[in-house]
Amino acid sequence: MALSRVDALLDWLDSRTGWRTGRRHLLEEPIPAGVGWWFVTGSVLLLLLAVQLITGVVLAMYYVPSPEHAYDSIRYIMERLTFGRILRGLHFFGASFIVVAAVIHMVRVVALGSYKKPREVTWISGVLLLLVILGFALSGYLLPWDQKAYWATTVTINIARSGPLGEFIAGILKGGSTLGSLTLLRWYAAHVFLLPAALVGFVLAHLFLMRRHGISGALRPVPGAPKPFYPYHALKDTIAGAFVFALLITFASVFRAPLDSIADPSDANYVPRPEWYFLSLFQLLKYFPGPLEPVATIVIPGLVLGVLVLLPFLDHGPDRHFYKRPLVTGGFAIIGLSIIVLTYLGYKDTPAHANPAVWGPLPIAGAEFAKDKRCERCHVVGGAANPLVNTRLTREPAWLIAHVRDPEMIGPGLREPPPGGMNEGQARSIASYLRKVRIGAPAASVSDNVRRASIVFGRSCASCHMIDGEGGAVGPDLTRVGSRHDAAWLRPWITQPDAVDPAANMPAFGEVLNDADMTAIVSYLANRR
Amino acid sequence: MTTEPDRRQFFARVVKTIQTAIAGTLGVVLGGSILSPSFLRRDEHWLPAASLSGLPENAPTSITLRLVREDGYSQIVDHRTVFLVKTGEHVIALDPTCTHLGCRVRWEAEAHELHCPCHGGVYDHLGMVKSGPPPAPLPRLATKIENDQILVQV
Numbered sequence: 001m002a003l004s005r006v007d008a009l010l011d012w013l014d015s016r017t018g019w020r021t022g023r024r025h026l027l028e029e030p031i032p033a034g035v036g037w038w039f040v041t042g043s044v045l046l047l048l049l050a051v052q053l054i055t056g057v058v059l060a061m062y063y064v065p066s067p068e069h070a071y072d073s074i075r076y077i078m079e080r081l082t083f084g085r086i087l088r089g090l091h092f093f094g095a096s097f098i099v100v101a102a103v104i105h106m107v108r109v110v111a112l113g114s115y116k117k118p119r120e121v122t123w124i125s126g127v128l129l130l131l132v133i134l135g136f137a138l139s140g141y142l143l144p145w146d147q148k149a150y151w152a153t154t155v156t157i158n159i160a161r162s163g164p165l166g167e168f169i170a171g172i173l174k175g176g177s178t179l180g181s182l183t184l185l186r187w188y189a190a191h192v193f194l195l196p197a198a199l200v201g202f203v204l205a206h207l208f209l210m211r212r213h214g215i216s217g218a219l220r221p222v223p224g225a226p227k228p229f230y231p232y233h234a235l236k237d238t239i240a241g242a243f244v245f246a247l248l249i250t251f252a253s254v255f256r257a258p259l260d261s262i263a264d265p266s267d268a269n270y271v272p273r274p275e276w277y278f279l280s281l282f283q284l285l286k287y288f289p290g291p292l293e294p295v296a297t298i299v300i301p302g303l304v305l306g307v308l309v310l311l312p313f314l315d316h317g318p319d320r321h322f323y324k325r326p327l328v329t330g331g332f333a334i335i336g337l338s339i340i341v342l343t344y345l346g347y348k349d350t351p352a353h354a355n356p357a358v359w360g361p362l363p364i365a366g367a368e369f370a371k372d373k374r375c376e377r378c379h380v381v382g383g384a385a386n387p388l389v390n391t392r393l394t395r396e397p398a399w400l401i402a403h404v405r406d407p408e409m410i411g412p413g414l415r416e417p418p419p420g421g422m423n424e425g426q427a428r429s430i431a432s433y434l435r436k437v438r439i440g441a442p443a444a445s446v447s448d449n450v451r452r453a454s455i456v457f458g459r460s461c462a463s464c465h466m467i468d469g470e471g472g473a474v475g476p477d478l479t480r481v482g483s484r485h486d487a488a489w490l491r492p493w494i495t496q497p498d499a500v501d502p503a504a505n506m507p508a509f510g511e512v513l514n515d516a517d518m519t520a521i522v523s524y525l526a527n528r529r
Numbered sequence: 530m531t532t533e534p535d536r537r538q539f540f541a542r543v544v545k546t547i548q549t550a551i552a553g554t555l556g557v558v559l560g561g562s563i564l565s566p567s568f569l570r571r572d573e574h575w576l577p578a579a580s581l582s583g584l585p586e587n588a589p590t591s592i593t594l595r596l597v598r599e600d601g602y603s604q605i606v607d608h609r610t611v612f613l614v615k616t617g618e619h620v621i622a623l624d625p626t627c628t629h630l631g632c633r634v635r636w637e638a639e640a641h642e643l644h645c646p647c648h649g650g651v652y653d654h655l656g657m658v659k660s661g662p663p664p665a666p667l668p669r670l671a672t673k674i675e676n677d678q679i680l681v682q683v
Contacts, residue, residue: 047551051555054555054559055558055559058559058562058563061562061563062562062601062602064602069602069603072602072603073601073602075602076601076602077562080565080566080569081561081562081565081566082561082562082564082565083557083558083559083561083562083565084561084562084565086558087558087559087562090558230541230544231537231540231541231543231544232537232540234540234544235540235543235544238543238544238547238548239547241547241551242547242550242551245551245554249554249558381574381576381596381597382574382576382577382594382595382596383595384595386597386604387597390597390604392603392604
């Protein structure tokens with residue numbers, strides 16, 4: 001009874017919309033015999049695009065496109081949402097999967113000559129789709145507003161500057177006088193409104209044209225009657241799609257989608273590198289320095305794009321077999337090989353970035369200094385300020401260091417400050433610790449000796465010396481001091497420097513440090529090789 | 530012997546099964562991400578509110594508590610007002626949200642009643658409904674006393 005009512009409803013809907021005819025038209029496309037597994041690439045790409053679109057919509061429920069909150073919102077997605085880490089993983093790795101799937105699809109179309117008459121416009125719509133996909137990739141990685149996002153986008157905008165009308169284009173990309181909230185908002189708008197609209201439009205056009213001209217099929221006609229798309233070819237599409245989806249969800253579950261430290265426009269040490277799919281272009285730039293730069297940024301990519309768009313008109317002969325089209329096959333092989341080699345060279349040349357989750361001596365010391373009763377007078381649950389363990393650091397380091405050294409400056413006259421501030425090294429340590437808290441790096445687990453040495457370093461050394469890029473720059477960098485001096489040299493030097501070298505500027509710490517502290521810091525420094 | 534309609538039916542079933550599995554897997558990830566914040570329990574904290582000896586007897590005293598709270602991706606400073614009512618050695622903490630439609634009630638000292646300004650709900654000094662539309666007494670928050678300090682759980 002209930003079933004017949006459903007049937008009646010569907011019949012009524014069909015009489016008004018004709019949905020059954022539409023469904024039949026979509027699913028029963030006659031597929032010629034001999035269409036094999038090579039023809040699943042487009043469907044796999046379509047599935048990946050659908051996953052990207054759906055995960056993007058859910059990410060947009062939580063993502064906030066502002067420099068103040070973007071990073072925190074990504075952290076929230078990854079750390080607080082159930083399956084949020086997998087959700088972002090699907091979207092992040094999905095982007096790479098799509099680039100690979102799009103290239104494989106294109107190679108298949110080129111290898112089997114599927115772009116030939118009458119499918120020229122289908123091919124061009126595919127090339128435009130590839131550009132939209134690359135546009136997604138480019139605009140997507142600014143959004144987390146981490147170091148990689150910020151600096152890679154800075155490079156992208158500067159590359160845009162190299163061509164004709166460069167300043168004008170760079171201005172449009174930047175949206176304001178500097179890379180900031182206006183840039184993030186327009187790249188976000190492009191990523192979630194403009195490009196998806198273009199993507200859907202081009203995908204529909206591509207599918208419509210594919211249906212209009214039919215599938216190009218095997219190189220030579222294979223005897224046998226055509227079979228409907230569903231379920232015969234749909235089975236191949238579905239199996240291939242399931243395999244790729246399983247691979248994607250495995251990636252998303254096993255690997256953590258990277259999130260660098262929060263963007264720091266004042267950081268002069270960060271060496272930006274783009275995602276792997278733009279590494280070849282990045283590497284190409286190195287071979288065309290100075291005035292030749294437009295060759296790498298405009299001429300070569302422009303030529304490749306031009307050849308791609310015009311391919312069906314340049315190669316208009318009837319032969320589809322790649323043996324019989326040596327120019328096209330050879331040309332594509334050279335372009336493909338060049339991209340692979342350039343990507344490899346770019347990858348080899350990528351500097352190892354300091355892992356933001358790794359704790360150096362300064363944040364370890366800072367975590368200890370932050371337990372000071374003077375901090376806890378205000379920084380407690382229900383207190384005048386947030387507890388330090390979950391403080392979202394939004395102030396600049398200079399403010400923070402000044403605040404730790406003189407807590408009264410936060411609000412003179414408003415409340416009584418704790419007696420006595422800390423020294424600059426301790427202030428730097430707490431600032432460093434709060435940066436770790438901000439990026440959500442899990443607290444370091446270290447030995448008592450390392451903790452003691454870190455506290456000594458933070459309190460007595462960090463005002464002048466640096467380790468792992470943090471600390472003062474008055475004295476030498478101690479990151480690898482163990483490779484220059486051993487413990488037997490370091491102990492007398494720290495105790496009484498002018499006894500080792502009469503010209504030494506460093507103050508003596510023999511009276512300041514007790515024996516345990518001295519042993520800890522000497523052993524720690526001697527082991528930093 | 531397998532006939533073509535059988536093959537076709539079998540293939541269709543395999544296609545549907547695999548597609549359902551893909552959609553189901555994706556649905557679990559998306560569903561978890563969409564639904565989880567709606568059903569997350571809020572962290573509860575004990576906040577110092579007032580000293581017991583400083584409170585008047587049987588008269589709700591309005592106290593504003595400051596709490597840094599997670600609000601999605603951001604942290605906000607939440608100021609929560611509670612009424613503390615001391616009766617002998619005991620203290621109750623009343624949430625001033627009217628149980629009718631959520632307006633904030635006010636203490637009218639002369640009438641010795643809590644009044645809701647929206648629809649005329651009236652509660653006694655312990656938050657019990659005296660008249661008007663409220664369907665239930667004012668909610669109470671857990672309290673404890675440590676060394677004359679009243680702590681309220683929010």
